[in-house]
Amino acid sequence: MTSPTDGAPVTGTITVSANASDNVGVVGVQFLLDGVALGAEDTVVPYALSWDPTAATNGTHVLKAVARDAAGNTTTSASVTVTVALDTTPPTVAMSAPANGASLSGAVTVSANASDDVGVVGVQFLLNGAALGPRTRPHRTPSAGIPRRSPTARMPWPRAPATPPATPPLPPPLP
Numbered sequence: 001m002t003s004p005t006d007g008a009p010v011t012g013t014i015t016v017s018a019n020a021s022d023n024v025g026v027v028g029v030q031f032l033l034d035g036v037a038l039g040a041e042d043t044v045v046p047y048a049l050s051w052d053p054t055a056a057t058n059g060t061h062v063l064k065a066v067a068r069d070a071a072g073n074t075t076t077s078a079s080v081t082v083t084v085a086l087d088t089t090p091p092t093v094a095m096s097a098p099a100n101g102a103s104l105s106g107a108v109t110v111s112a113n114a115s116d117d118v119g120v121v122g123v124q125f126l127l128n129g130a131a132l133g134p135r136t137r138p139h140r141t142p143s144a145g146i147p148r149r150s151p152t153a154r155m156p157w158p159r160a161p162a163t164p165p166a167t168p169p170l171p172p173p174l175p
């Protein structure tokens with residue numbers, strides 16, 4: 001196995017690859033996940049596949065590669081143990097402005113606090129259920145080891161009103 005490295009955390013799709021050689025010729029390589037075939041045997045160099053771990057449970061899993069030659073001889077690689085750590089916990093979010101029940105008479109800043117066990121990618125504000133402006137990104141990237149928060153996702157609202165359409169001309173008076 002050439003990828004992933006032993007003990008690697010897996011948080012998304014990764015490439016699983018192996019090198020194989022034979023005195024006559026390698027016919028194919030079959031990857032195994034916890035002893036079960038992972039995808040189809042790869043018969044074309046490079047021996048690799050893309051593994052989407054969403055079907056695997058979080059925790060440790062064992063990857064191996066089995067090389068096969070034309071005579072049917074097989075060799076199994078040493079195991080590579082990986083830890084699947086998919087983010088399955090949704091973030092939390094709460095509006096911080098404007099206050100509930102506030103009367104608005106001009107432009108205000110709409111803001112929210114959001115946090116996640118791994119990281120918040122963005123916050124989308126909704127006005128009566130419809131998107132209000134683009135999705136905003138957290139203002140700063142937190143360092144590892146402190147709670148991942150985006151306390152300052154904010155945007156001005158309302159935006160400048162569009163120019164109203166011109167009033168159509170009145171029809172000519174009847175004779």
Ligand SMILES: [Ca+2]
Binds near residue numbers: 042044045046047
């Ligand atoms: Ca291949």
Ligand SMILES: [Ca+2]
Binds near residue numbers: 088089091116117119
């Ligand atoms: Ca999460």
